[in-house]
Amino acid sequence: MPRWNDVEVGQQIPPDSETLDQARLIAYAAASGDLNPLHWDPDVAAEVSPTGGIIAHGMLNMGHVSRVLTRWAGGPERVLSLAVTFKAPCPVGSTVTYGGEIVGLDEQARTATLAVWAETDDGARVVDRRSSRALVQLD
Amino acid sequence: MREYAAATGVDGPARTAERGEVVAPPTFAACFTIGRFDALFSDPELGAHWNLVHGSQEYVFHRPVRVGDALACTPRITDLRARSRLDVLTLEIDCVDADDGAPVVTSRGTLIFFNKE
Numbered sequence: 001m002p003r004w005n006d007v008e009v010g011q012q013i014p015p016d017s018e019t020l021d022q023a024r025l026i027a028y029a030a031a032s033g034d035l036n037p038l039h040w041d042p043d044v045a046a047e048v049s050p051t052g053g054i055i056a057h058g059m060l061n062m063g064h065v066s067r068v069l070t071r072w073a074g075g076p077e078r079v080l081s082l083a084v085t086f087k088a089p090c091p092v093g094s095t096v097t098y099g100g101e102i103v104g105l106d107e108q109a110r111t112a113t114l115a116v117w118a119e120t121d122d123g124a125r126v127v128d129r130r131s132s133r134a135l136v137q138l139d
Numbered sequence: 140m141r142e143y144a145a146a147t148g149v150d151g152p153a154r155t156a157e158r159g160e161v162v163a164p165p166t167f168a169a170c171f172t173i174g175r176f177d178a179l180f181s182d183p184e185l186g187a188h189w190n191l192v193h194g195s196q197e198y199v200f201h202r203p204v205r206v207g208d209a210l211a212c213t214p215r216i217t218d219l220r221a222r223s224r225l226d227v228l229t230l231e232i233d234c235v236d237a238d239d240g241a242p243v244v245t246s247r248g249t250l251i252f253f254n255k256e
Contacts, residue, residue, distance in 0.1 A: 024146070028146040028147065030142065031143040031145070032146070032174045033174050033175070034174045035176070036189055036191070037189060038192075044189075048189075048253065050192065055192075058196065059166065059173070059174065062169075062196055063148075063149075063169070065166075066147070066164055066165045066166040067147055067164065070149075070153070070164060075162065076152075076164050076165050079165045079200065081200060082166070082198050083195070083197035084195065089192070131195075
């Protein structure tokens with residue numbers, strides 16, 4: 001886990017990528033209870049989706065952001081807050097990279113503020129780094 | 140929680156070394172807050188429908204969420220903006236420990252509903 005003396009502004013956390021195929025979306029729908037047909041029914045998606053096709057749950061992408069953040073932080077109890085803005089839709093089948101960068105440090109509280117993001121291989125800002133932040137407790 | 144962890148690629152809910160407790164992945168909070176569409180859709184007056192996307196989401200943890208917690212969650216509409224083609228609903232959900240009322244997690248999310256023309 002990151003120690004106060006080892007971190008600095010501008011430091012990136014190890015990124016990770018996932019390909020969000022239909023099976024992943026269905027597994028997430030079942031596990032989370034978010035059964036919005038936009039994420040599994042192509043006919044509904046054709047009618048209502050911003051892309052005209054099935055898109056991934058915003059919360060599935062936030063879940064992966066949370067996963068890479070938690071791994072870096074050294075445990076879920078170290079994530080004090082997480083706030084994201086969903087900008088671009090994420091079409092089913094997209095390969096998405098999740099990452100973060102330290103943008104602020106509070107010496108007194110021993111916390112780091114990170115910009116976090118999720119971006120597709122096509123450059124779509126699914127979770128926008130400009131308006132997505134995490135607060136992490138350091139050692 | 141095991142299913143949620145598998146669906147989001149988490150190796151398994153983490154155990155805090157010192158107390159042997161299982162702590163939930165932070166975004167597991169979706170399962171008992173913003174993801175509870177049944178509660179949102181149960182109010183016919185509100186008129187919520189499935190033609191929606193998630194605009195933003197925030198979680199503030201007052202303490203970690205652990206396996207075995209009983210939480211009382213109170214949803215509150217803090218803003219509703221009606222535009223011509225879409226409505227933006229801001230929903231704040233306060234989750235407290237059901238035993239002692241101590242705050243656990245606050246969820247703030249915006250949902251964007253697209254209206255039929």
